[in-house]
Amino acid sequence: MAKLTKRQKAAASAIDRDKLYGLEEALELVKTHATSKFDETVEISMNLGVDPRHADQMVRGVIQLPNGTGKNVRVAVFARDAKAEEAKEAGADIVGAEDLMESIQAGNMDFDRCVATPDMMAIVGRLGKVLGPRGLMPNPKLGTVTPNVGDAVKAAKGGQVEFRTEKTGIIHAGVGKASFSADALKENTKAFIDAVVKAKPSGAKGQYVRRIAVSSTMGPGVKLEISELI
Known part of the structure; x- marks a missing residue:
C-alpha cells in the first residue's frame, strides 16, 4: 500500500x-x-x-x-465516406474503417469513446475482445452505434x-x-x-x-x- x-x-x-x-x-x-x-x-x-x-x-x-465533465474526451469513429466527414466536422479525433481496426489491433488505443455507424459493426465486432474489457465497445443502447455520428461525437465531447x-x-x-x-x-x-x-x-x-x-x-x-x- x-x-x-x-x-x-x-x-x-x-x-x-x-x-x-x-x-x-x-x-x-x-x-x-x-x-x-x-x-x-x-x-x-x-x-x-x-x-x-x-x-x-x-x-x-x-x-x-x-x-x-471538464475533460478533453478523445473520440474514435468507425465510418466511411459522408459519415466519416460528418464525424470529422463534429470534432472526432480519429476516423477510419479497416485502417482504424488494424491500428487498434496493433495496440493503439489513444481514445476515450468509440462510435460507429451500423454498417461498420461487422468490422467493429472483430475488436470485441479488445474494446469490450475497456468499456469502449460501441453499443446501440448507449447511442454509440448510430447513423447520427455527428450528434454522438458532440454528445461525447460535451459531457456525456x-x-x-x-x-x-x-x-x-x-x-x-x-x-x-x-x-x-x-x-x-x-x-x-x-x-x-x-x-x-x-x-x-x-x-x-x-x-x-x-x-x-x-x-x-x-x-x-x-x-x-x-
Whole structure:
C-alpha cells in the first residue's frame, strides 16, 4: 500500500470516516482538499446491491451531465465516406474503417469513446475482445452505434458519461473538476445519481443503493447520506 503524503494525511484527518455527509458539505470538503498542482477530477462511487454476473442485474447507461465533465474526451469513429466527414466536422479525433481496426489491433488505443455507424459493426465486432474489457465497445443502447455520428461525437465531447457496474457491483465515474463551482458539481452529481437509480435492473433485490461516496483524484473519500439523495 502506498505511503500517504503529509497533505493526504491532513486531508484524511479532516474527514470523519464514520459520518454520512450531506451532498453540499461533502462536495465542499472534496473541493477544499483537492490541492494538487493539477485540476483534480471529482469522482463518485456507488455501491449497488446487484450481482452483475447475472444479466438481469447488470446496471449500464449513459447520462449527459448538465455542466459537462471538464475533460478533453478523445473520440474514435468507425465510418466511411459522408459519415466519416460528418464525424470529422463534429470534432472526432480519429476516423477510419479497416485502417482504424488494424491500428487498434496493433495496440493503439489513444481514445476515450468509440462510435460507429451500423454498417461498420461487422468490422467493429472483430475488436470485441479488445474494446469490450475497456468499456469502449460501441453499443446501440448507449447511442454509440448510430447513423447520427455527428450528434454522438458532440454528445461525447460535451459531457456525456457512460456508466456500468464493475464485478463487485460498484459504479465509478467522474462528475466534474475541482475547479467547478459547488453548484455545478452538485447538479452533475445529482444528475448522475438519478440516472443510476432510474437504471435499476429488474433482477435487483433488496436495497439497491447501499453506499455513495465522493472524492477528488488525490483526496480522501467522503460518504454521503443516501436518504437525502434518493
